Amino acid sequence: MTHSQLTTITEADIDDIAIGAAVLGTGGGGDPHVGSLHAKRAIRLHGDVRVLQVADLDPEGLVVPIGMIGAPSVSIERIAGDAEIGRALDLLEQATGRTVAAIMPIEIGGGNSLIPIAAAAERGLPIVDGDAMGRAFPEAQMVTFHLAGYGPGATVLVDAQGNAVLSYPVNGAWSERLARVLTFEMGGSATMIDYAYPGAVVQECAIPGTLTMAREIGGMLRSQALRDDERIDAMLARLGGFRLFDGKVTEIERVVDGGFTRGRAELAGTGVDRGSRFELSFQNEMLLATRDGEVAAVTPDLIAVLDQATGHPITTETLRYGARVTVVAFPCHPQWRTERGIETAGPAYFGYDVPFTPVEALAAEAAPRMEKAA
Amino acid sequence: MTHSQLTTITEADIDDIAIGAAVLGTGGGGDPHVGSLHAKRAIRLHGDVRVLQVADLDPEGLVVPIGMIGAPSVSIERIAGDAEIGRALDLLEQATGRTVAAIMPIEIGGGNSLIPIAAAAERGLPIVDGDAMGRAFPEAQMVTFHLAGYGPGATVLVDAQGNAVLSYPVNGAWSERLARVLTFEMGGSATMIDYAYPGAVVQECAIPGTLTMAREIGGMLRSQALRDDERIDAMLARLGGFRLFDGKVTEIERVVDGGFTRGRAELAGTGVDRGSRFELSFQNEMLLATRDGEVAAVTPDLIAVLDQATGHPITTETLRYGARVTVVAFPCHPQWRTERGIETAGPAYFGYDVPFTPVEALAAEAAPRMEKAA
Structure with missing residues (x-):
């Protein structure tokens, strides 16, 4: 485990990045296991991937976010082939008349943090240590x-x-509409490039250091040097996050609908949370968590579900009845807490009739319980 | 009215082409009135359109079919602007790296025979006297x-x-699937280019002379020199067609569904057909006609519904309860009667549990009735 900035991604980094990105993916972003197999294979075949910090980008160079779109329920079944990635990059180069200078994850979440690493390895390009969400959406x-x-x-x-x-x-709204119906018609999953911009625009917009952060928290959760109970606490300390609930999944509803995996899960409290009920709502990603009917955390803040036994994150796709989990939450990047950020990805956009309240404020309100739980 | 090949399309030709193309459009192909307004305006602004016979095409020159896709119920409400047509042609030129040499109707039916005339006028390009269906589908x-x-x-x-x-x-099947969901998402109607090929391929595939034919039969139906009852007969003689039924619409069902206008109409016989029932089924175009439960004509042969008073064609979109109509049918181009033609656009493809039988064979079976009706 290291806290230094990534400069090169080797096969040995992938498991840490995969686990960390699955936490930041808040249950979505595509399956991290499938993505990590893809990234490892690409690195084995084509060599390690050079990492560029956002601040070091050539302002003129074309930075290309690439990833998967669709319902995780589908992408778990099939992985983007090298041919799809190559075709997508070729088509973008043809359309723009420019050569790709660097690859970037569009989101730091699940498989979509790993597919771009595979793409970078396959094309011999560097990858940007940053993304355009700071989580998955x-x-x-x-x-x-x-x-x-x-x-x-x-x-x-x-x-x-x-x-x-x-x-x-x-x-952006039309991009989503057109891509969603196409992806649905294509079988529910596709390889996508959007928001390809010169380095100067990426420097203005990207959330820097998120691949490094994914590797760091993945390393914490996989650390042999920490005790089981220390791992999650180490991660929460690093992310400024909160332990929301320990419980067991008593109900799970999940449908693939309109190109998304949508659903909700109910949890019955265990340990210090015995006697309480908890509910999670998701659309690919976890979006709303309530405890005994009160909001505990809500989008755009991050909500992650971890396996109590391993501390490893569980995707919305693989969450199952009877699972014993710890639900955690942490603040989103400040860009998402602006008026436009809340309008774009806040609770009202997803149809939840609750205001956005920062998770740290919600945690403070629930302080007596949180202290008891700590 | 002239039987000579078109060499130039002027504003004065548009009404004849519109009426003739609406017959060949078998009820679909987009609204001919809206298309004719567009074509007339483009000719007025940009000048007459030169017509190229299929045989005279430059084998190397890129021939571009352009038209509207979607439910006629929607395209009747909105017409492709000049901006859409120009954008579509620009994008094709950018993608292929080639300059468009000539415009072609993808189908000789309704508005989709007139939009390409407008496009040719706007771009100062010639139009091909031919199409890729010999009707609308x-x-x-x-x-x-x-x-x-x-x-x-x-x-x-x-x-x-x-x-x-x-x-x-x-x-082609994927083209239809992707274009249909996109068109639906775009609001039900869009401007489309597909099957853009060099002149040599068009010479191999296109059905030649169909704009000339549309103008010719349109001229017959609009002729002041012919009596009302002579007009339809003149057209049927020209197309080798048959008068199937005179009747009144007693029921009409029509829904916009999955990017199509689908429905059926029932007719009660009038005049020589009194006492008989007739049924029409359509998906944008008229596809199946039955008389007292027996097939009278079926796709890929052409079925057209004409206003009894004017002899003018009625689209599937504008057919209304109480309308007094004459239903006619004529043989499709021989390419559609091949095994692949029937497989592509025959009754089974559309879910009709009847074999394809040429309209001339059906008419011969029904000869006693047809003679009585004649």
């Missing part, structure tokens, strides 16, 4: 580029059947 | 290029909101 316009007023630009979708689509949506 | 892969084994190639969709999509579908 379910919709394409939920990126910091959008918050800063940038449109999606030339947008590429490539599917496993060999179909390739290049679109120029008028704005 | 509801789905994108129902073209003679597909019958000959050619894929859709670079496919462009542009909508009224300003969204533009360039896709490379793996085959």
Whole structure:
């Protein structure tokens, strides 16, 4: 475990990044296990991946976010092939008439943190230590580029059947609409590029250091040097987060609907939380957590579900009846707490009739309980 | 009225072409009135359109079919602006790296025979006297290029909101699937380019002379030199067609469903057909006609519904309860009667549990009735 900035990603880094990114993915972002197999294989075949800090980007160089779009329930079944990634990058280069200078994760979450590492390895390109969400979100316009007023630009979708689509949506909302129906028709999952911008724009918009952070917290959760109960606490300390609930899943509803995995889970408290009920609502990602009917954490803040036994994150897709879990939450990047950030990815956007309240304020309100739980 | 080949399309030709194309459009292909307004305006602003015979095409020159896709119920409400057409052609030129040499109607039906005339006028390009259906069909892969084994190639969709999509579908079926969901999401109607090929491929695949034919039969139906009852007979003689039924619409069901206008109409016989019932089924275009439960004509043969008073064609969109109509049918181009033609656009494809039987054979079976009706 190291706290230094990433400069190179080797095969040995992938498991840490995968676990850390699954926490930051708040249950979504695509399956981290599938993504890590892909990234490891690409590094084995093509070599280690050089990491560029956001501050060090060439302001003129084209930085290309690449990842998967669709319902995690589908992407878990099939992985983007090298051919899809190569085709998508080729099509973007053809459309823009420019050469890709660096790859970037569009979100730091689950598989979508690992697919870009694979893409960078395959193309011999560096990867940017940063992303456009600082977490994972379910919709394409939920990126910091959008918050800063940038449109999606030339947008590429490539599917496993060999179909390739290049679109120029008028704005982020249209990008999401068009990509979602296409992805659904393509079978529920596709490889996507959007918000490809020169380094200067990435420096203005990206949330820096998130691959380093993913590796760091993944390293904490996988550390042999820490006791079971110390691992989660170490991570919460690093992220300024809170332990919300210990419990057992007593009900889980999950449907693939309109290109998303949507659902909710109910938990019955265990240990210090015995006697309390907890509910999680998700659309690919965990979006709302309530304890005994009171909001405990809500989007755009991050909510993650961890396996009590291992401390490892559980995706919305793999959460199952009877699982014993610890639910944690931590503050989102400040960009998401602006008026435009809340409008774009706050509770009202997802149809939840609750105001956004920062998780640290909610935790303070619930202080007696939190102290008891600590 | 003239029987000579078109060499130039002037504003004065548009009404004849519109009426003739609406007959060949078998009820679909987009609204001919809206299309004719667009074509007339474009000719007025930009000048007459030169017509190229299929045989005279430069084998190397890129021929571009352009038209509208979507439910006629929607396209009747909004017309493709000049901006959409220009954007679509620009995007195709950018994607192929080639300059468009000529415009072609993808289908000779309704508005989709007139939009390409408008496009040609706006761009100062010639239009090809031919199309890829010899009629109108509801789905994108129902073209003679597909019958000959050619894929859709670079496919462009542009909508009224300003969204533009360039896709490379793996085959005609995927082109239809992707274009249909996009069109639906775009509001039900979009400007489309597909099957853009060099003149040599168009010479191999296109059905020649169909704009000339549309103008010719349109001229017959609009002729002041012919009596009311002579007009339809003149057209049927020209097309080798048959008068199937005179009747009154007693029931009409029509829904916009999955990007199509689908429905059926029931007719009660009038005049010589008194006492008989007739039924029409459509998906944008008229596809199946039955008389007292017996097939009278079926796709890919052409079925057209004409206003008894004027002899003018009625689209599936504007057919209304109480209308007094004459239903006619005529043989499709021989390419559609091949095994692949029937497989692509025959009754089984549309879910009708009847075999394809040529309309001339059906008419011969029904000869006693047809003679009585004549």
